[in-house]
Structure formats: structure tokens, C-alpha cells
Amino acid sequence: MILAIALASCSREPAAPVATVAATPAPVVSAVSAAGLSDDDWRARLTPLAFAVLRRKATELAFTGKYDKHFEPGVYHCAGCGDLLFSSNAKFDSRTGWPSFFQPAAAGSVTTKMDGDREEVLCSRCGGHLGHVFPDGPEPTRLRYCINSAALRFDAGRIE
Ligand code: FE
Secondary structure, three states: OEEEEEOOOOOOOOOOOOEEEEOOOOOOOOOOOOOOOOHHHHHHHOOHHHHHHHHHOOEEOOOOOOOOOOOOOEEEEEOOOOOEEEEHHHEEOOOOOOOEEOOOOOOOOEEEEEEOOEEEEEEOOOOOEEEEEEOOOOOOOOOEEEEOHHHEEEEEOOOO
């Protein structure tokens, strides 16, 4: 199967695909330290799409990610380093085509930094690009963490 990815980001407008990568089964990724990992190391442990998102800031096409319409109870870990990032308790249907959360699992789970006129969301542990956060989410935070499915790994039933 071929997945199209776009380098544009998580906006409410579907982005035009600008690159394609072959999808391969995701390797089992355990918690690791990101310190010292080279691009080759990341390529070896990530799918091509996860590498493009986490290490090259690509954005998966809207409505194509496996967690967009996924609402089982559980937690979402970083597909890069395995750290806990989000819980299903804070997931909501934004109808944007990407998994959306109103807050991270813990205050320090993710970090943000300005990316042009948008605020980028990164894994605090490995620095992987996850998506962007927008000020148009629901209560109680009114934030929308717009996250690529490819940057996440779901764990059923372990709500924290
Ligand atoms: Fe990470």
C-alpha cells in the first residue's frame, strides 16, 4: 500500500499530497532514549511514514490516520520513544481528519514551540514532531492538540 503524506500541517483544510512513501508494518518500539540516535537509527526503527512525521515534520493526509476516528479507552504513546503522550480521556472528534486531544497526558508529556504562525507540538522525551496545537478546542482547556496518527502508538485499556 502507498500512503500519501503532505508537508503542510494540521489545518482544517485538506492539504495536497506532495510526497508518497511505501507503508511497511510498524516495528515494535520499546521505550528508548533518543539521545544519540542518528537518522539511520530512526529510519531503522520507524515506518517510513512515522519517520517522515516524527523526524521530518511531515503531516499525514487528513482522514487517513488510523486514530482519527478511534475512540477506544486507552493511552497513546510516542511512536518514536514509547513515552506516554495522551489519554483517550482527553480525545475528542474535531472532524478535522486528525486525532485531537484537549490536553496531554501530563503537563510535561509534550513541549511546544512556535513554527511560523503556528505552535508545534513535540514529544518532550525524543523531540519527535507530533503535530500542532490550536486555540479552538473544547472545554476545559479550549486547546486542540492536532496530532498525526503515525506519531502515536495506542495501548488499550491503560488510562492514566
Ligand atoms: Fe518520543
